[in-house]
Amino acid sequence: MKTGLPTAFALIAMIALSIALTGCEKAAPVLDALKEALDREPVEDKIAKIDPADIPPPPEPVAMEPIVNKDARVGILGYHDFTEEVSNNDMILNIEDFRRQLQTIKDADLPVISMREFLDWKQGKAKIPEKCVLLTIDDGWKATHTLALDVFKEFGYPFTIFLYKNYIGVGGRSMTHDEIRELAANGATICSHSVSHQNMSNRGDKSTEAYDAWILEELEESHRFLEEHFGDTGAVIKAFAYPYGIYNDRVIELATEVGYEAAFTVNGKKTIWEVEDMEIGRYVVHGTTLANFEPSINFGGGTVTSSGRKLMSATKTEEGEVEAPLVTVRPPDGSTIGNRLPLIEVDLSKLTDLDTESLSMRISGFGKVPHEFDPLTGLLSYQIPQRLRLDQCGVQVSFRHDGQEEHETIGWGFQVERLADYFSSDATEPGSNETIEPLSQEKESEAETPTASL
Ligand SMILES: [Zn+2]
Incomplete structure (x- = not known):
């Protein structure tokens, strides 16, 4: 027992003070604590006795939840060549049609993201808009520079060019190095499309070693060449587009091995976060039909059910009286x-037999959100915690009611006035919705039409 007297006196003084402050009924436990403190071994002695082998290892780092929004979907478009003439070739698009397509994307308020933004999202480093578009052009045709560049500049959209080594600066309708550099200076990311543009899945009569060596050459030399000639622009990224969109398991293995961040095919479907990095689909836009373009930018209304739509619509009784919708929402559709x-x-108070456990809410840009539900008022709510980045916001709410097995899904959207927050100080306070009579609006259903070409 070496407890120093000064420590004991300090303890007694503290205890006396705490008794004075808290009253006598607490005195007994406090005195017990004092006794315990006096019996306690000095800390220095304890430290001396600790065997380093007994020190537990530091805890394993906790896996950080990625900050990405895994619910986002990307429509990736693949273009080839352009012409000012009327096109009768699916690989060549009339430049005015191209301009109209970018205008359609703009009118639909679909943000166009860059290859870097796309890959950062895939790699769990950053968020992207819930629904967005990535624009790519293959092969390196001169019209990419002479025709498409002006259109890209007009819209200010980033884009990616997939070039193959044997068709860079070789005259004819290939682009010169300077033309490619000019694209890079105007928003283009430069990625690889092989050395020779051959079907990489076609082994021919090559031995396993010879086939691997060839695939490695196509993968590595093509990127090395881009780095050598355009690396200084900062526009080269190690992503790959398979010639004709054709690949096999060995090509994927080798592309992964040599460090490609992603590789693109021509399977037209929306890219979701879970898609394999070496098998990312693209919609190849044709010159003679919008069959691939339209589905590429149609993100639909998701899974809104028709009965869900009815819940949000005013109905007429047989006598012609208008009945308010069963479900009303704010901000209104x-x-x-x-x-x-x-x-x-969302006011769900008029629904019968609402299964509150089944409630879920999704908001564009946020994915599934931790909503609140007040069983007394029947109000489901969620306070947007950070400023909406997009000018349009979509909400979907799912639930079961009326003893039904299936989930009902309602969905609606509202606009956020551009610049509103910069001029109105009131508007920065959370929760101040304008109150407008709820409206209802039909939503399109998802039309996902996978298409493959090339
Ligand atoms: Zn190609």
Whole structure:
């Protein structure tokens, strides 16, 4: 027992003070604590006795939840060549049709992201808009520079060019190095499309070793060449587009081995976060039909059920009286609000037998959100915690009611006035929705039409 007297006196003084402050009924436990403190071994002695082998290892680092929004979907478009003439070739698109397509993307308020933004999202490093578009052009045709570049500049959209080594600066309709550099200076990312543009899945009569060596050459030399000639522009990224979109398991293995961040095919479907990095689909846009373009930018209304739509619509009784919708929402469907931090509210009080456990809410840009539900008022709500980045916000709410097995899904959207927050100080306060009568609006259903070509 070496407890120093000064420590003991300090303890007694503290205890006396705490008794004075808390009253006598607490005195007994406090005195016990004092006794315990006096019996305790000095800390220095304890430290001396610790065997380093007994020190537990530091805890394993906790896996960080990726900050990406895994619910986002990307429509990736693949273009080839352009012409000012009327096109009768699916691989060549009339340049005015191309301009119209970018205008359609713009009118649909679909943000166009760059290859870097896309890959950062795939790699769990950054968020992207919930629905967005990535634009790519293959092969390196001169019209990419002479025709398409002006259109890209007009819209200010980033794009990616997939070039193959044997068709760079070789005259004819290939682009010169300077033309490619000019694209890079205007928003182009430069990626590889092989050395020779041959079908990489075609082994021919090559031995396993010879086939691997050839595939490695196509993969590595093509990227090395781009780095050598355009690396200084900062526009080269190690991503690959398979010639004709054709590949096999060995090609994927080798592409992964040599460090490609991603490789692209021509299977037209929306890219979701879970898609394999070496098998990312693209919609190849044809010169003679919109059959691939239209589905590429149609993100639909998701899974909104037709019965869900009815819940949000006003109905007429047989006597012709208008009955209010069973479910009302705020901000109302189709409304425009001036607050980038709105409170989302759904009045579910008129529904019978609502299964509150089944409730879920998804918001564009946020994915599934931790909603609140008040069983007394029947109000489901979610306060947007950070300013909405997009000018359009979509909400989907799913639930079961009326003893039904299937989930009902309702969905609606509202606009956020551009710049509203910069001019109105009120608008920065969360939760101040404008109150407008709820509207209802038909939503298109998803039309996902996988198409393959080349
Ligand atoms: Zn190609």
